[in-house]
Amino acid sequence: MEDRHRYLFFIFAIIHYVQAQQGFISLDCGLPSNEPPYIEPVTGLVFSSDADHIPSGISGRIQKNLEAVHIKPYLFLRYFPDGLRNCYTLDVLQNRRYMIKAVFVYGNYDGYNDYPSFDLYLGPNKWVRVDLEGKVNGSVEEIIHIPSSNSLQICLVKTGNSLPFISALELRLLRNDTYVVQDVSLKHLFRRYYRQSDRLIRYPDDVYDRVWSPFFLPEWTQITTSLDVNNSNNYEPPKAALTSAATPGDNGTRLTIIWTLDNPDEQIHLYVHFAELEPVGENTDEALRTLFTRTFYFVVNGKISYDESITPLDLAVSTVETVVNKCDGGNCSLQLVRSEASPGVRVPLVNAMEAFTAIKFPHSETNPDDVISIKVIQATYELSRVDWQGDPCLPQQFLWTGLNCSYMNMSTSPRIISLDLSSHKLTGKIVPDIQNLTQLQKLDLSNNKLTGGVPEFLANMKSLLFINLSNNNLVGSIPQALLDRKNLKLEFEGNPKLCATGPCNSSSGNKETTVIAPVAAAIAIFIAVLVLIIVFIKKRPSSIRALHPSRANLSLENKKRRITYSEILLMTNNFERVIGEGGFGVVYHGYLNDSEQVAVKVLSPSSSQGYKEFKAEVELLLRVHHINLVDMNNMVWWF
The missing domain is CATH 2.60.120.430 (Galactose-binding lectin)
Structure with missing residues (x-):
């Protein structure tokens, strides 16, 4: 317990x-x-x-x-x-x-x-x-x-x-109203409080956990107080850093602080914190109050850098900000000099000071919407690549593998224009966040194990010019809107249960299909082409053979042989001779080799009966035997 x-x-x-x-x-x-x-x-x-x-x-x-x-x-x-x-x-x-x-x-x-x-x-x-x-x-x-x-x-x-x-x-x-600078970040140079000590001051004394180091030179004089010092301004320097201060030694009239820079051209931002630790008191005669008031001004690298004289507040902090644009030779100096116009006898003091060099970051980060999207994709597919860390597009030498980005200028956010996740063992559905990569031109998801259907949103990605979905386990039919997209190349062969058009099932899925949607009208016509060799006629005379010598190597010696589209063009001499036309499409005359004449029937995309009926007719012919029809073992299919 x-x-x-x-x-x-x-x-x-x-x-x-x-x-x-x-x-x-x-x-x-x-x-x-x-x-x-x-x-x-x-x-x-x-x-x-x-x-x-x-x-x-x-x-x-x-x-x-x-x-x-x-x-x-x-x-x-x-x-x-x-x-x-x-x-x-x-x-x-x-x-x-x-x-x-x-x-x-x-x-x-x-x-x-x-x-x-x-x-x-x-x-x-x-x-x-x-x-x-x-x-x-x-x-x-x-x-x-x-x-x-x-x-x-x-x-x-x-x-x-x-x-x-x-x-x-x-x-x-x-706080957003502190350390305000335009278009730069502030790289820490030093943060000091002026006291003879070895104690670092940080949280909880400093509510922002700034670390203050003690600093004091032998020629200075230290003053301290046990009274409470009000630190309530925007910067809230810790009270522990304000209860001591450095003043010039030997009754000097100026306090000099020196530091060096590796790069003399760096711009310096100073934040100097003052508090009067020896208040005169409210009941003191006005003349004495004037006599014991500290008044001084800033001299940076020999020039007055702060127009108004500085008078610290009694037991309360005030902060002065100033900028040093250049230190010759890298040697910088800040002097607090007693005002000659001041009747006071007190010398300058300083309680604490922070110094920063300005650093400009020229590169804009990759478009945040693109970053969110690519990280969701990374998380969804569990892509644990070492080089997929940091900004996806920048610096260019660390560009994420598989990405390409567009770069206009350093002030414009890069955009992701290409995503190649081929052969990454991806599983599951095509993640919807891909559509948020609105400038994507190329998408390659091939050679993975993706499942589900081809999403409709791909058709709405106006910048896409190329999609490769080949060799996955996608199912169903390609959205018509995607097939209708002009100037879009779509590849999806190797998905046995994925069809170009119409409803699909496991028995009717395409076996080996490459679709280019749409490149040219003639190519589109032959997406669903089936070649049916219908009639054998007598061998052509030798004179014909001389006209088409390149066809001599085409034959049906290998049963159920696949014939490529280029071979079909060769058979028909680029679909030169029309010998008939039916409800499904046009029939062309051709030669399978130098002697065998064939008829090649091509499905028309405007056919009222469509692909399924055309396929059914072919399957019927496979079962019919007739002396004027080719034997089923010599039937040629082409997808």
Whole structure:
């Protein structure tokens, strides 16, 4: 009973923590799928296995002697020995701002002590190069990004001999009125609070689980407060990061912050958080209040970048946003300079600061309707292909096998125009979601085990030019609307219970049929052609033989031999001579070989009696014996 109570308490605790972390996704990558979610004791974050979000990869674990320096979510990892691109798929809110963190702790899990490098993608766009060389404690990549659909794909791409891996994947839903930039995402550069400390600040102190690192230079002076600091603005920086601040040392008038960039042309977005920690007090004389008020302005790379002077609020946060377009040589500086016009004696201060580089993702994702449709098709037919991960069409070097897409420009979503699932062991019916691929021009479902009928919706797919349904187990008749489609090539031979027209059953299904619907009127006429050799007449004279020498190799020596359409054209010299016409169609004169004259009767598509009656007549003739009729063993059928 006591164990049961503990279990129920644990379940209720998980529910409580999950409810408090709405908008959070915390995946312990490589955690076995049978392991339940758990509460990480340091942060209180609820982590769960990543197994339901990715179809590939193998679970690994860092070496035992390294586990003590890492929290639990970073002990396991998932590595990817198969395929070039392996992708997580996460359900998110479309057009909402997320902070995305990917954590990589190598921990010599493979025993090779060889730190890997690989690329990380968001959908079709490269996010960052992950290089673990020299990073013994691991690496964290972070970006603020707005998904363009309700499905976010994060992909690891192999670029060399080493295998990609990941330890944790964390998404945090942010307010949409923060970190507002146009047409770019924000790649994390640093996030600091200014205090002499060694403590990292994150959840639950930061409600968005942003990680703040302490930073302080020897030449600075630190001020702190034990009073409560109001952090209620859009950004909500943690109070723990606002209770300390850096000011210039030695009564200086400017505070200088310097950082470097690998790419000097990168655009920098700064979010600087201020709070006055030494309030003068409401009852202070106005003259003294003016004297002790801090007023300063921004100087970025030697230029004033913020037009208005800054006066921090007493024990309350204010946030200033500014953009740095370029740092010469990659060396950037921000100076907080006391205003010369200010009568105050107090020097500038800064409590915390965030810096990001702008990253533009040029490629639009594949049309979302196409993505949904192809994933339903993938799930329905259980297509577990390693290379069917990530965006179906982009990047083009990772185009899903069996697909072709149309590409106009980088800002236009690609469309799927060809789907080839031939010989994929597909079973069941033709999935209706195919019709949602509205730009599809070519569909190949041949050489599978599909059942059911040919769906009517195929006729309504206006872009389709080619359909191959050959060699399946489809039944019934082809929809007339599909046969009537102009400029559409349809192949369906090898479906014994599938007919071109009329009702079908197991005994009347076609045996070996290729239909091209409709290519030309003459071809259509001969779709249901049956060749009946009716009358033998005397052998032709040798003079006739000279006129048709190419027919000499046609004979009925092999009983019940099939004759091809091209051979029929040869027999009749392209249906040159009409010798009669009945209710079913026209009868043509021909030669089976250089001596045997035959009559070839062709079913007319406008026949009032139709295919079934014509077939019945042929079957009757097979049973009738007469000196003027060909023996049944010499009867020739052609489909």
